[in-house]
Amino acid sequence: MAAWCSRFRTGESPSGRRRSPERKGVIVVLDMFLSRIDFMIDIKKLRELVKLMVNNELTELDIESEGERVSLKRRGEEPPAAVLAPAVSPAVSPPGVVVASPVGVEAQGSGAEVSDGLHTITSPMVGTFYSAASPDSPPFVQIGDRVSVESVVCLIEAMKVFNEIKAECEGVVVQVLVESGQAVEFDQPLFKVKPG
Amino acid sequence: MFSRILIANRGEIALRILRAARELDIETVAVYSTVDRGAAHVRQADHAICIGPAVASESYLNIPRIISAAEIANVDAIHPGYGFLAENAHFAEVCRSCNIEFIGPSIESMQLLGDKVSCKQLAIKHKVPISPGSKGKVETEEEAIKIAKQIGYPVIIKAAAGGGGRGMRVVHNYMALRSGYKAAMVEADACFGDSSVYVEKFIEHARHVEVQVLGDQHGRLVHLFERDCTMQRRHQKLIEESPCPVVSEEERDALCKSAVRLCKAANYHSAGTVEFLMDTQTHEFHLMEVNTRLQVEHPVTEMVTGIDIVKTQIRVAAGEKLAFTQRDVKIRGHAIETRINAEDPANGFAPSPGRIERFDPPGGPGVRVDTHCHGGYVVPPNYDSMIAKLIVHQPAREEAIATVRRALGEFRIEPIATTIPLHDRLMRNGQFLRGDVDIHFVERLLEK
Numbered sequence: 001m002a003a004w005c006s007r008f009r010t011g012e013s014p015s016g017r018r019r020s021p022e023r024k025g026v027i028v029v030l031d032m033f034l035s036r037i038d039f040m041i042d043i044k045k046l047r048e049l050v051k052l053m054v055n056n057e058l059t060e061l062d063i064e065s066e067g068e069r070v071s072l073k074r075r076g077e078e079p080p081a082a083v084l085a086p087a088v089s090p091a092v093s094p095p096g097v098v099v100a101s102p103v104g105v106e107a108q109g110s111g112a113e114v115s116d117g118l119h120t121i122t123s124p125m126v127g128t129f130y131s132a133a134s135p136d137s138p139p140f141v142q143i144g145d146r147v148s149v150e151s152v153v154c155l156i157e158a159m160k161v162f163n164e165i166k167a168e169c170e171g172v173v174v175q176v177l178v179e180s181g182q183a184v185e186f187d188q189p190l191f192k193v194k195p196g
Numbered sequence: 197m198f199s200r201i202l203i204a205n206r207g208e209i210a211l212r213i214l215r216a217a218r219e220l221d222i223e224t225v226a227v228y229s230t231v232d233r234g235a236a237h238v239r240q241a242d243h244a245i246c247i248g249p250a251v252a253s254e255s256y257l258n259i260p261r262i263i264s265a266a267e268i269a270n271v272d273a274i275h276p277g278y279g280f281l282a283e284n285a286h287f288a289e290v291c292r293s294c295n296i297e298f299i300g301p302s303i304e305s306m307q308l309l310g311d312k313v314s315c316k317q318l319a320i321k322h323k324v325p326i327s328p329g330s331k332g333k334v335e336t337e338e339e340a341i342k343i344a345k346q347i348g349y350p351v352i353i354k355a356a357a358g359g360g361g362r363g364m365r366v367v368h369n370y371m372a373l374r375s376g377y378k379a380a381m382v383e384a385d386a387c388f389g390d391s392s393v394y395v396e397k398f399i400e401h402a403r404h405v406e407v408q409v410l411g412d413q414h415g416r417l418v419h420l421f422e423r424d425c426t427m428q429r430r431h432q433k434l435i436e437e438s439p440c441p442v443v444s445e446e447e448r449d450a451l452c453k454s455a456v457r458l459c460k461a462a463n464y465h466s467a468g469t470v471e472f473l474m475d476t477q478t479h480e481f482h483l484m485e486v487n488t489r490l491q492v493e494h495p496v497t498e499m500v501t502g503i504d505i506v507k508t509q510i511r512v513a514a515g516e517k518l519a520f521t522q523r524d525v526k527i528r529g530h531a532i533e534t535r536i537n538a539e540d541p542a543n544g545f546a547p548s549p550g551r552i553e554r555f556d557p558p559g560g561p562g563v564r565v566d567t568h569c570h571g572g573y574v575v576p577p578n579y580d581s582m583i584a585k586l587i588v589h590q591p592a593r594e595e596a597i598a599t600v601r602r603a604l605g606e607f608r609i610e611p612i613a614t615t616i617p618l619h620d621r622l623m624r625n626g627q628f629l630r631g632d633v634d635i636h637f638v639e640r641l642l643e644k
Contacts, residue, residue, distance in 0.1 A: 126247050126264040158264035159294075183268035185246040186261070187230060 119169050121191040123184045127158035131180040145173050171195040197514045198272040205277030208568045210237040213275045216506035225269040229255035231576045236568045250578040256280045273297035282489040299513040305462040309486040319483050322461050324454040327482035329396030340377045340395050347397045355384035356392035366398050401634040402473040405440050407455035408497045411465040412512040418522045419452040420497045429638045436493035437532040438500045441631040467509050499531035499589035530593040536584040538575045540613035548613040549577040558603035562590045
């Protein structure tokens with residue numbers, strides 16, 4: 001029985017995160033154990049994994065199964081700061097694979113253009129993110145919604161004042177990066193929009 | 197005791213506060229602007245929140261953003277450090293109204309001592325030595341002339357709303373006063389929006405002597421003796437030392453006691469500094485102002501008294517009593533601090549921000565370095581240029597000076613220009629060694 005175990009990490013960082021002791025960045029680790037399985041199928045599997053990473057905005061992927069272990073780290077997009085997303089069922093922890101994102105990288109200004117061609121809506125303030133006008137209302141925007149410059153995409157509450165945040169761009173929302181009720185900091189990425 | 201505090205500052209003082217909090221087992225929250233993302237205290241804090249872009253008005257001076265960060269991080273208290281919002285009574289008020297303790301004095305005492313006129317009136321009432329001159333604002337030219345005649349020329353006309361060396365005019369005689377008085381009022385109105393001026397005796401050769409006070413919220417307030425900060429350039433301190441090398445025991449005792457009287461009268465608590473000018477000829481003291489906050493040069497006093505001022509600030513803010521009485525406070529030995537700035541003394545003190553490739557601070561007995569810099573650190577151009585404080589403590593002044601010289605020789609900061617060469621020169625200057633200087637000494641020396 002294949003026992004898939006995967007750990008993944010996204011590039012985004014919620015604010016107020018726990019700081020662990022400083023870790024050094026690790027250079028790309030690509031380690032693959034070739035089994036008796038045909039080389040061609042492994043390449044196909046690898047391509048699938050890379051596609052999985054790109055489509056889900058992952059910067060690292062670490063998978064182990066049936067004696068095979070694949071650990072991939074994606075370059076090109078500089079994540080704002082390191083954070084550990086909750087690990088998904090780490091049944092077997094791979095020995096010695098400690099991968100960390102670089103610390104202390106200057107964040108993009110609001111409206112960052114990243115290598116995947118998407119536009120990022122970032123937070124202009126510090127506060128608490130709310131995806132809807134009230135707990136009973138539908139969210140301002142969802143994945144697939146079209147937004148324009150004046151579209152309200154969310155509320156950020158600071159000192160009991162609710163501020164409407166506008167998209168300030170044109171396009172289709174492809175990703176929502178934060179959860180309602182989550183604390184956000186200045187410049188924190190909130191949404192990814194496909195321009196056009 | 198607090199369980200979590202927010203550090204509303206940056207640079208070396210943010211790291212200083214972080215260290216004190218760590219030793220008290222308090223969690224720390226750093227707030228930072230985008231250019232300070234890699235800063236030492238940001239990396240070391242338990243939580244860090246980016247609050248805005250580099251410009252201070254949208255980050256370190258921005259009250260809503262800082263309070264917002266304090267709320268989402270759920271802190272008990274905020275330490276404002278020095279500069280930025282440290283003496284902003286409105287900020288202190290906002291903190292406390294949001295149930296967040298402001299690590300500093302009460303708003304009332306901050307306002308009372310922070311206003312030069314009310315401070316001077318309180319000083320007169322409690323026999324704290326002040327500048328002879330007008331008791332308050334001078335309303336007419338005739339009044340100014342009358343006062344000048346009484347106290348003797350030269351006199352200085354000061355804007356009541358001014359500070360930090362701005363809005364001042366020295367006049368040496370009656371004619372100069374007549375033309376200067378009106379001009380000073382117009383200037384004051386233009387710069388500070390308040391044309392009020394007052395007239396005081398001007399000291400030709402002055403030393404800057406200040407007294408450190410520390411009080412709790414249970415009525416106990418003590419002094420931690422004095423510091424001499426005469427070595428300045430354009431009202432910016434370069435070198436500070438304790439004790440003052442030219443005052444007698446009696447003068448020291450009287451001065452420090454007067455500072456305590458003044459602060460007690462204002463119901464002051466936490467850390468504060470009462471600044472005086474001393475006439476080098478007569479040893480007469482004139483109250484200048486009270487800084488209702490932690491000072492840059494606090495390490496000098498920490499070294500000679502052995503008291504951790506920042507930890508004590510946090511403790512008294514949390515309601516603890518001072519752990520010592522006035523009798524317990526003693527000065528041992530002599531301490532000197534040199535402020536190292538990212539400026540080029542050979543080039544008109546032009547700022548020299550940029551990447552530090554090599555940062556080798558000195559060490560050894562009696563040496564303390566307070567800095568946020570390290571090899572690879574990029575000094576941003578957006579904030580003040582101080583990058584390190586070198587503090588030395590030895591049993592006597594001569595030894596301390598020798599150690600400063602030794603330490604400056606070891607201190608390598610490359611490739612940016614720093615004021616280390618200037619300090620080296622000052623540490624070898626005969627007049628400084630003899631204690632024969634005044635607040636314009638460095639400027640005169642540099643002019644030659």
